[in-house]
Amino acid sequence: MKLYLGIDVGSVSTNIVLIDNQGKLVRKLYLRSQGNPVASVQKGLAQVIKELKDYEIAGVGTTGSGRQMIGKLIGADLIKNEITAHAVACLHLEPEVRTIIEIGGQDSKLILIKDGIVNDFAMNTVCAAGTGSFLDQQAARLQMEIADFGNTAATGNHPVRIAGRCAVFAESDMIHKQQMGHPMEDILAGLCEALVRNFINNLGKGRDIKPPVIFQGGVAANQGIRKAFERILGHKLLIPEQFDVMGAYGAALLAQNEMMSQKLSTKFKGFQIINETITTSSFDCDACANQCEVVELRQGNQLVACLGDKCGKWSNQIMEEGLAIS
Amino acid sequence: MIIGLPQGLLYFWFAPLWREYWQKVNCSVISSPPTDRQLMMTGVGSTLDEICLPIKIFIGHVKWLVPKVDKVMIPHLVKIEPKAFICPKFMGLPDIVRHTVPEIGEKMLVVKFDHPKTNFKQALDQAARQLGLKPPKKEFDLQNQLQGERIWPGLLNLNFQKMLNQQTENNLKIGVLGHPYCIYDPCFNLELLKRLRENDLTYYTPEMTPICYQGQGAGSLEKDLFWTLGRLQFDALEWMLEELNVDGFIHISTFACGPEAIVGELLEKRIRQANKPILKLNYEEHSGEAGVITRLEAFLDLMKYRCQVC
Numbered sequence: 098m099k100l101y102l103g104i105d106v107g108s109v110s111t112n113i114v115l116i117d118n119q120g121k122l123v124r125k126l127y128l129r130s131q132g133n134p135v136a137s138v139q140k141g142l143a144q145v146i147k148e149l150k151d152y153e154i155a156g157v158g159t160t161g162s163g164r165q166m167i168g169k170l171i172g173a174d175l176i177k178n179e180i181t182a183h184a185v186a187c188l189h190l191e192p193e194v195r196t197i198i199e200i201g202g203q204d205s206k207l208i209l210i211k212d213g214i215v216n217d218f219a220m221n222t223v224c225a226a227g228t229g230s231f232l233d234q235q236a237a238r239l240q241m242e243i244a245d246f247g248n249t250a251a252t253g254n255h256p257v258r259i260a261g262r263c264a265v266f267a268e269s270d271m272i273h274k275q276q277m278g279h280p281m282e283d284i285l286a287g288l289c290e291a292l293v294r295n296f297i298n299n300l301g302k303g304r305d306i307k308p309p310v311i312f313q314g315g316v317a318a319n320q321g322i323r324k325a326f327e328r329i330l331g332h333k334l335l336i337p338e339q340f341d342v343m344g345a346y347g348a349a350l351l352a353q354n355e356m357m358s359q360k361l362s363t364k365f366k367g368f369q370i371i372n373e374t375i376t377t378s379s380f381d382c383d384a385c386a387n388q389c390e391v392v393e394l395r396q397g398n399q400l401v402a403c404l405g406d407k408c409g410k411w412s413n414q415i416m417e418e419g420l421a422i423s
Numbered sequence: 424m425i426i427g428l429p430q431g432l433l434y435f436w437f438a439p440l441w442r443e444y445w446q447k448v449n450c451s452v453i454s455s456p457p458t459d460r461q462l463m464m465t466g467v468g469s470t471l472d473e474i475c476l477p478i479k480i481f482i483g484h485v486k487w488l489v490p491k492v493d494k495v496m497i498p499h500l501v502k503i504e505p506k507a508f509i510c511p512k513f514m515g516l517p518d519i520v521r522h523t524v525p526e527i528g529e530k531m532l533v534v535k536f537d538h539p540k541t542n543f544k545q546a547l548d549q550a551a552r553q554l555g556l557k558p559p560k561k562e563f564d565l566q567n568q569l570q571g572e573r574i575w576p577g578l579l580n581l582n583f584q585k586m587l588n589q590q591t592e593n594n595l596k597i598g599v600l601g602h603p604y605c606i607y608d609p610c611f612n613l614e615l616l617k618r619l620r621e622n623d624l625t626y627y628t629p630e631m632t633p634i635c636y637q638g639q640g641a642g643s644l645e646k647d648l649f650w651t652l653g654r655l656q657f658d659a660l661e662w663m664l665e666e667l668n669v670d671g672f673i674h675i676s677t678f679a680c681g682p683e684a685i686v687g688e689l690l691e692k693r694i695r696q697a698n699k700p701i702l703k704l705n706y707e708e709h710s711g712e713a714g715v716i717t718r719l720e721a722f723l724d725l726m727k728y729r730c731q732v733c
Contacts, residue, residue, distance in 0.1 A: 162713050162717070178717045178718075178720040179717060180720075214725075214729065214731075215724070216729070217700060218722075220717075386456075386461040386462070407614070
């Protein structure tokens with residue numbers, strides 16, 4: 098069986114999917130990165146191929162903020178930005194979709210579809226307020242599991258007003274409301290509403306949010322946020338079954354399309370990577386005033402990739418050596 | 424005497440003119456090098472945090488020049504055309520420099536451009552006299568080559584016209600809008616123009632706008648814009664929409680820029696009316712390129728898809 102691998106290396110989670118020739122999902126996995134993307138990819142790959150028999154990886158796509166590093170490490174055939182990857186997966190599952198709302202760990206995106214293609218998109222700017230990592234932080238502060246957080250918020254029937262523009266303001270506002278004696282579920286519901294309003298003001302900016310609206314990304318698991326969106330938008334939200342791994346799904350679909358249409362053979366380096374010792378180190382290059390922070394990736398003792406240099410002094414050197422070996 | 428020109432802010436418009444002038448009065452001229460991480464961090468480290476990044480970068484350049492030259496020219500740009508201003512921070516630039524780079528002391532050479540009280544030559548003449556130099560009798564050569572009032576972007580325009588002729592027509596075309604020190608400083612915008620070139624895009628900038636479009640875009644607004652840098656972008660927008668029919672726009676601005684907060688919205692409105700896609704990029708001092716690359720890649724995908732459909 099020919100399978101295609103998609104990996105989304107995000108800020109909070111690492112997601113892996115395997116799909117078949119028809120683009121049907123075979124395996125999926127959502128793993129918390131816990132600040133170590135390489136280790137979580139290794140762990141994830143090991144889990145995803147467990148008990149899988151008679152297969153061959155025919156193509157690999159990576160996406161997410163760690164896509165370059167992981168792509169180089171495992172030998173990806175296609176490295177794609179997460180906006181395109183999310184849109185591709187969503188259009189595959191739901192060709193009629195007009196609006197995609199995606200909220201992940203550090204990013205939130207609004208993608209508008211017209212005639213089956215991405216017509217416009219917006220992404221949060223400098224600040225990560227209102228994304229998954231902020232919700233994580235608040236859950237940790239309240240000593241609550243993130244899964245309970247959403248469910249509790251969904252039971253709040255009188256959301257209190259919370260300042261949602263800035264994460265710092267939101268937090269102090271929440272603490273203030275807590276001390277005033279408001280019940281937890283109403284505070285959390287208020288927070289969800291504030292974040293959704295922030296999303297619509299910042300990313301929506303007067304854009305026409307037309308149904309069907311699909312909500313995906315890790316935060317789509319949060320009942321409180323779902324409810325707040327539905328209340329404010331006035332539309333029912335569709336949540337795809339694979340909402341938490343849509344980026345990886347998109348990357349796999351793109352890889353499958355590329356490999357099949359171009360009839361290429363994969364550059365995938367194989368699953369032995371799971372058991373290798375991968376270490377990363379970084380240094381400041383002092384060859385010029387740009388002071389690039391260069392990251393080195395080592396597999397065992399061998400240097401396999403360099404990233405982060407503007408001029409290519411280090412990354413090209415690896416490429417040349419790599420060619421010499423192969 | 425050695426005059427130093429900091430390579431920041433409106434250096435990108437005026438440098439050829441300034442350099443020619445000081446050479447005419449027998450000074451040697453050196454510019455600070457293009458912005459790099461070190462210069463930027465020097466500037467960031469010595470200014471108040473609420474000042475915008477381009478000013479911080481400028482301060483970095485001034486600091487680099489001070490030990491190497493006799494005078495550092497600080498342009499004091501109040502007005503360079505009728506009924507329009509640059510930005511309060513440009514008007515206050517000499518004061519900002521005086522307080523953040525105290526070691527500049529007597530080396531500071533302020534040239535005040537205040538249209539219509541002084542034209543370009545008069546402003547520089549005044550500064551030359553202060554230094555005990557005899558101003559040249561003749562007008563600038565560069566100025567003579569140009570027609571029309573808007574000489575400043577025109578200076579660059581001369582070079583750009585040559586460049587425009589060399590560009591091929593098959594690629595996707597993109598209009599890049601923003602202030603010159605945002606567009607032409609690769610360290611500031613994390614090499615945006617280079618990335619566009621590498622993706623085989625043909626890009627156009629406000630400074631390439633033909634002189635005949637002066638006032639065309641800005642004039643069609645409901646109310647007069649009184650920011651010179653904003654006006655030029657509207658003229659450029661008109662040119663890019665009407666004559667070039669570009670496939671999309673990128674708007675670059677610096678975090679917390681007051682004028683661009685308004686101009687950017689007005690531009691976006693007009694661009695949406697014309698049913699063209701726009702990507703707005705807002706920069707602070709981050710060196711992590713991931714954010715810019717992701718947005719740019721997705722935007723280029725979007726432009727390609729839209730082109731395939733129509």
